[in-house]
Amino acid sequence: MIKEMKIALRNAGKINPNSIDDYINADGYQALKMARQMDKAQLISTLEDAGKLRGRGGAGFNTGLKWSSAFKAEGCEKYVVCNADEGEPGTYKDRTIIENDPHTVIEGVLICAYAIGAKECYIYCRGEYEHSISLLRNAIAQAKEKGISAEVKVRVHSGAGSYVCGEETALLNSLEGKRAEPRLKPPFPTTAGFRAKPTVVNNVETFAAVPAIVEKGAEWFRAIGSPEYPGTKVFSLSGDIVHKACFEAPTNVTLRDVIFGFGGGVANGCKLKAIQVGGSSCGFLTPDKLDTSVDFDSMRAIGRALGSGAILVIDDSHNIVDILVGIAEFFNHESCGKCAPCREGTLRAAQLIRNIADGKGSKKDLEQIKDLSEMMGMSCFCPLGQSATAAVTSAMELFPEDFRAKISKQEV
Structure with missing residues (x-):
């Protein structure tokens, strides 16, 4: 069985999430220092070509390509937006990351801000996540006090609990004070996003992985998990399973590993009937697909989606x-x-x-x-x-x- 490997959750349980000193003592913000000494195009290519960091929010888009598009876009006013809305039922990975290590998210956001030349960043957080919002605001204040955020302004915006804000243009409309409705694309946010300016929108888990990639290098990241979807993925387990919790593992982990390894198997002595991977917007799988890798492309190959990484386990007692x-x-x-x-x-x-x-x-x-x-x-x-x-x-x-x-x- 593939063992758990932590990148986004690398500091979970090891530091006090309210303490920037704990984060710094765990080599926090070293990647930001390294990034600010790099050529911006070189920094972006680390993610774009070699690292292949693909978005962990559900779409699986190449993060470096997104950053590159915003970097090349005309204009000096640019923005970075972190999507922490997390409205997909059964998904709680972003909340878990933030509540264990808010600084890694902020560091990822600041690295992106440097890379594309943004001076203003927003973390759009689900309104019900009051503890997460408090931790983020405290972490931002600490980073500002120590001069880490430099001239970049980072703000937390509390969302109103709209599921459609998981779609990036609907989120941007909400952030602008408008009705949360999706926009017609193109233009894409990287050329006309927040306030019609070039904007990068990435998920919490994506930003949380960025500092580790910058610090350890693209080759290190590329060697982990699936070749076309490298790195790790945080899974939120729920339903009729023994261990309902978040687990992070290499992206070539199978459904069998996740459910019967990390999850401890089906609860109450029942048999596995169905699995829903990705959240309520995704289809079901039957037990014969247990040996499928839970990465973006393997799921797509069998007509399903990885989505947010939520995994709902359903036993045979249900219709x-x-x-x-x-x-x-x-x-x-x-x-x-x-x-x-x-x-x-x-x-x-x-x-x-x-x-x-x-x-x-x-x-x-x-x-x-x-x-x-x-x-x-x-x-x-x-x-x-x-x-x-x-x-x-x-x-x-x-x-x-x-x-x-x-x-x-x-x-x-």
């Missing part, structure tokens, strides 16, 4: 339709309403799934769900609507017997 009710109602609640296909589609999907779960559904409802899913995938404005029915359609394919058990007898 999958009952779980789908909560997922469908979540997306109905979280749709921003910008486009009709999502606004009306998530509502109708929730109604259909609820009817089936309550024993009032029919075979026609199943056909409607399939048609609805296809329509939303093609016509919804952003990934929220496009993936809102991913869990439902995958469950229909993998667990048809659960739906048959719920459909009214006269329809069977």
